[in-house]
Amino acid sequence: MAMEVRYPGGVAVEVLQRGFTIRTDQPEGAGGGGTAPSPFELFLASIAACAGFFALRFCQQRGIDTAGLGLTLDTERDPERHRVSKIVLRLRLPEGFPEKYRKAIVRAVDECSVKRHILEPPEFETVIEG
Numbered sequence: 001m002a003m004e005v006r007y008p009g010g011v012a013v014e015v016l017q018r019g020f021t022i023r024t025d026q027p028e029g030a031g032g033g034g035t036a037p038s039p040f041e042l043f044l045a046s047i048a049a050c051a052g053f054f055a056l057r058f059c060q061q062r063g064i065d066t067a068g069l070g071l072t073l074d075t076e077r078d079p080e081r082h083r084v085s086k087i088v089l090r091l092r093l094p095e096g097f098p099e100k101y102r103k104a105i106v107r108a109v110d111e112c113s114v115k116r117h118i119l120e121p122p123e124f125e126t127v128i129e130g
Helices: 039-061 099-110 113-119
Strands: 004-009 012-017 020-024 070-078 083-092
Touching: 020 039, 039 070, 039 083, 039 099, 039 113, 083 099
Parallel strands: none
Antiparallel strands: 004 012, 012 020, 070 083
């Protein structure tokens, strides 16, 4: 999967992927225009979206009404290391969600492929072309 990076101005960065343009910027306090999420915010959003998708598909595959289904992502930060130390996914189940599936939907959300790539990270390599 190849992605191309473009620099439209300031500290904004765009990534071209499958015909989509994913725009990022830095907050105003970090020298950006605050016109788009920062790359790190998109990283966290990808975890939330992936976990949310797995919760949605779990319900859909079992014919469970998804009205009221929700998920939020919260972070805890380590002030000394200046990084996120904990990610908490809070799953809000639809009214009448079957008790017998409560543990199973948590397991399904934990199967999120973005989370799995964090827990078992790929190898990184940077090469200079040309």
